[in-house]
Amino acid sequence: MDTQDNAALRGVRIADFSRVLAGPYATMLLADLGADVIKVERPGGGDETRAWHPPADEDGTSTYFLSVNRNKRSVVLDLATGAGRERARALVAECDVLVENFRPGTMGRLGLGPDELLARHPGLVYCSISGFGTGAGAAIPGYDLLVQAVGGLMSVTGEADGEPTKAGVALVDVITGLHACLGILAALRHRDATGEGQRVEVNLLGSLLSAMVNQASAFAVAGTVPGRLGNAHPSIAPYETFPTADRPIALAVGNDRQFAALATTLGAPGLATDPRFRTNADRVAHRAALRDLLGGLLGGAGADHWAAVLLAAGVPAGPVNTLDEAFAHAGGLGLPGIVDVPGETAHGRPSRQVAHPIALSRTPARYRLPPPSLGRHTAEVLSDPHPWSTR
Structure with a gap:
């Protein structure tokens, strides 16, 4: 034994x-x-x-x-x-x-x-x-x-x-x-x-x-009762899924440097200096406009392509996998x-x-x-x- x-x-x-x-x-x-x-x-x-x-x-x-x-x-x-x-x-x-x-x-x-x-x-x-x-x-x-x-x-x-x-x-x-x-x-x-x-x-x-965690703290500290945002985040943008030419991709952009790298990689560096998107707070305030612009840019290729080039540029990104794909990814x-x-x-x-x-x-x-x-x-x-x- x-x-x-x-x-x-x-x-x-x-x-x-x-x-x-x-x-x-x-x-x-x-x-x-x-x-x-x-x-x-x-x-x-x-x-x-x-x-x-x-x-x-x-x-x-x-x-x-x-x-x-x-x-x-x-x-x-x-x-x-x-x-x-x-x-x-x-x-x-x-x-x-x-x-x-x-x-x-x-x-x-x-x-x-x-x-x-x-x-x-x-x-x-x-x-x-x-x-x-x-x-x-x-x-x-x-x-x-x-x-x-x-x-x-x-x-x-x-x-x-x-x-x-x-x-x-x-x-x-x-x-x-x-x-x-x-x-x-x-x-x-x-x-x-x-x-x-x-x-x-x-x-x-x-x-x-x-x-x-943060949702509960929003209520406990600020009295904010959060609601549903689909795959978006209440405090960060872009931090959600977007359509591509084949399947959705998740973008988890946590800071301004990553957003600038995202904009450059997508061929639209001006997004990083656009007053609507210059800071995270700006991007959260104009989330809907940003979502539409990024969706249009990402539609030119598939999720695997974008995940590869974005990760290489230091942008957290990945396709929405099925469970079999998730295990393969881990392997x-x-x-x-x-x-x-x-x-x-x-x-x-x-x-x-x-x-x-x-x-x-x-x-x-x-x-x-x-x-x-x-x-x-x-x-x-x-x-x-x-x-x-x-x-």
């Missing part, structure tokens, strides 16, 4: 009671860095995302589930029974971290709440993920689409004269998972220094409001995109996974296990919860 001698989180064991996305994404990232994550699932179906298909792999497993559950061991426990809850408590006793995203109060009713478990295990880091916190919003279901709507993200996403639009991925869940990771690591640092565990709480709405830049995770799968081949995004020079992410079949490790874990432990 791999002992993970050079893993950053070597020896950290996590009882993962979470499912769907925010929690599983957080625990997968921690597992990639060496934590031994034991995924606790309900009998019969396990994590709901196992059934969220199409698409699916050759075994019929949802690609949604596969996206956030590698490097984990799956244990089936029926928390509706006394025996199941007792086994869960025994498992937690062998762990450093517990992660859960049940509706607030559920774990307490199961005898697995933070007060009870922290009293038994003072060094435990207990991470709870909710949709809207544990107060007045505790009963509101925490679905990503709902939070994008009520949290304001949809109000600033989409065309100005179109409908409010959600992001094309469950972005709030992903951001909340990252916040959960940060909180867990901070709590582990404190625990290692003092021996004291603590509760970590993150919620989808709070995570989204934090992630709205062309020498960046990891897709990795093959070894291990036993029903079809006998490695599991194709998206690479871990963090590069560590001494303790890199490692890919030890493919996403597990339901309950695959129940007997193994219940007989010995931590065969990877090196402590």
Whole structure:
């Protein structure tokens, strides 16, 4: 068995009671860095995302589930029974971290709440993920689409004269998972220094409001309620997509020097000295006129041509890629995109996974296990919860 001698989180064991996305994404990232994550699932179906298909792999497993559950061991426990809850408590006793995203109060009713478990295990880091916190919003279901709507993200996403639009991925869940990771690591640092565990709480709405950054600050500081600008930016121009002879291109011009280089490369150097466009503030004020002029100039060639010549001139630019093109682009830049995770799968081949995004020079992410079949490790874990432990 791999002992993970050079893993950053070597020896950290996590009882993962979470499912769907925010929690599983957080625990997968921690597992990639060496934590031994034991995924606790309900009998019969396990994590709901196992059934969220199409698409699916050759075994019929949802690609949604596969996206956030590698490097984990799956244990089936029926928390509706006394025996199941007792086994869960025994498992937690062998762990450093517990992660859960049940509706607030559920774990307490199961005898697995933070007060009870922290009293038994003072060094435990207990991470709870909710949709809207544990107060007045505790009963509101925490679905990503709902939070994008009520949290304001949809109000600033989409065309100005179109409908409010959600992001094309469950972005709030992903951001909340990252916040959960940060909180867990901070709590582990404190625990290692003092021996004291603590509760970590993150919620989808709070995570989204934090992630709205400049848009949220516009309201908090200036009282400005931002609206939809399509692909344009409220404070920078040109910073949006433009049509070309074949497909759209994104221009991310962040300063006057870049704008001058853009104008020269497009054969219209006078744009940089035009009083309407001389400074960024000028360009924002006259965004519509600038958009029309740039659109006309860019229509003379395709997006790949313009991306090449503009990047060579120091202008941030790139075509709007499809996902297959995005992975090819990453590969062309020498960046990891897709990795093959070894291990036993029903079809006998490695599991194709998206690479871990963090590069560590001494303790890199490692890919030890493919996403597990339901309950695959129940007997193994219940007989010995931590065969990877090196402590």
